[in-house]
Amino acid sequence: MTHAMTDPNSATTVLIYGGGVAGALLARGLSDAVPVTLVDPLDYFEVPMAAPRNLVQPAFAERAIMPFAEALPKVRHLQGRLTELSPTGGLVALSSGRETTLRGQITVLATGSQYANDLMRGTAGTGDTRRRFYERYAQRVAQSRNIVIVGGGPIGVELAGEILESAPGRKITLVEAGPRILAGTTPEAARHVSRFLVSRGVEILLDQTLAEGGSDPGDPLAGAGTAVTSGGRRIPYDLMVWCTGGRPGTGYMRRHFSSVLNERGRISVTPELTVAGHPGLYALGDINDVDENKMAWHIAGQVDTACANILKALKDPAAGPGRPYRPQTNNPSMAVTLGSKAGVLYLQGVGLVTWGWFVSLVKSRHMLVPKYRKALGLK
Ligand SMILES: Cc1cc2nc3c(=O)[nH]c(=O)nc-3n(C[C@H](O)[C@H](O)[C@H](O)COP(=O)(O)OP(=O)(O)OC[C@H]3O[C@@H](n4cnc5c(N)ncnc54)[C@H](O)[C@@H]3O)c2cc1C
Incomplete structure (x- = not known):
């Protein structure tokens, strides 16, 4: 691994870490309107619900696996993993072996859950x-x-x-x-x-x-x-x-943002889904502390809320916090x-x-x- 360096092209309007259910849908929703960079160690989106069937009927995975290049053609994808988030940017280990520091006008964390192994979710590769x-x-x-x-x-x-x-x-x-x-x-x-x-x-x-x-x-x-x-x-x-x-994949928060992690490692968010105390930083899906079953079903509503709030904040940074998300608690x-x-x-x-x-x-x-x-x- 080479020393960390700042990519001169790294400043992007919206920077999303994690292209799973929340990150990929959000990237798709935003990319017609604003430049989006997506960081994910995989080069594809996979429908998680299909995994149990793919394991016994591998042909089923053909359509469940969608390369980012096809599913998110307007999004700049960097294959890599966020290893540390600091107030000045995100340190990313690229799959090429290089490290880079990235910054976005708006940053979205959507890195999902980590499982015991790669059975249900791939963690690297194509x-x-x-x-x-x-x-x-x-x-x-x-x-x-x-x-x-x-x-x-x-x-x-x-x-x-x-x-x-x-x-x-x-x-x-x-x-x-x-x-x-x-x-x-x-x-x-x-x-x-x-x-x-x-x-x-x-x-x-x-x-x-x-x-x-x-x-x-x-x-x-x-x-x-x-x-x-x-x-x-x-x-x-x-x-x-x-x-x-699974458990929330938020290890990159420990050094600089441990105060926003709850006892289960989830990120505390405001009703508008920004990280508590950090208005330009969103956390969506399995990693946030919204009190509801951690399911793709509910995440769709979080993505809609974040999409609207991000577009509004980019248009008028003085507009206030945006619209709140209504959690599906006890549903x-x-x-x-x-x-x-x-x-x-x-x-x-x-x-x-x-x-x-x-x-x-x-x-x-x-x-x-x-x-x-x-x-x-x-x-
Ligand atoms: C096998 C299985 C079946 C499921 N079935 C259902 C179902 O039927 N109905 C339902 O509603 N929910 C279901 N779920 C739950 C649902 O899939 C999750 O709640 C949902 O995928 C979470 O979305 P997410 O975007 O938060 O995370 P994910 O969809 O897990 O996406 C996280 C993404 O972040 C990337 N990533 C991880 N770490 C980093 C990092 N450090 N830097 C950059 N990128 C990173 C990963 O590669 C991944 O692409 C299922 C889950 C699994 C595993």
Whole structure:
């Protein structure tokens, strides 16, 4: 790595760190009106909802992975990672090995969650690297008879549904540390999903963690073993899948901005979604402390608010803080798929919908890929 240097072309109108759900949609929304630079270690946007299916049907990833060059043609993309944010700019480690310091008139942090490994979200590389990973993973699932899924949140549950559909005949054990699966939605929705999985042979172990014998959580392709749970169950496995939740990827804030991080590492924001005390600095999506389920579903509203506030602030810097975002606090709405033909949808104000055909229509069949392709201007 060379010494840090300031790129003479680094000053941009809007500088976005992170091109996931929040950053890519915001970049798309702003780039017709103002110059936008996007920094992301990947060269593509990937629809996160498609990942559980991509892992067993790698061809599904073809349309779920969209190169930034196609999805954000008016945006300047720098492939790199923000490593430290200071009051004078952001230090970025470029994938070329160089370092640079960037500044924007407006800066947006949208760096999302970090997971135990690259299973559900790639952390570096190209779309081709990601597609090859999915191919290798699907082969590994096909070769595995006993599969242990660690974590009974939506991701673990959806992956169990995908394996049941695309690679039937495996013995699947789902280990959940809490008293029920799907803690983010209602007990009724969780009961329906449990019944579906158990009736198809999935064993669900609640209130249990892995005491010993787990695979290396950092390596999604780690080898076989025998796990012992805190409840004393011995489970031989060919493949262990870590689907434990993510944590906010905000390490770059620690040196200069630790005062705005809450105890969980999330960034405190104002109702207008700027970082508390820093009017030109926004934080969106999984990394901010807005009190709502961390879901793409809600992030769309944050992106609309930020887009309007940024355009207003650029037009008239004296205009005041802009419009507030209305958080979806305690909204348990959630769509959980169980393969391509089943699932549950819990909608606030409507209740639980378990008609497979309906859940398939709204999510399971397409995993929202067409929705994101359309939002990013692709067919
Ligand atoms: C497998 C899976 C399935 C999901 N299913 C659903 C669902 O069905 N419905 C739903 O509503 N939500 C779902 N979610 C949650 C949803 O995807 C997240 O809440 C959402 O993606 C968060 O958006 P974000 O923009 O904050 O972060 P992300 O979309 O994670 O994007 C973060 C981006 O920042 C980049 N980045 C990370 N660190 C840095 C850095 N230091 N510098 C620069 N760039 C960086 C990453 O490469 C990434 O592109 C799912 C999540 C996963 C992982």
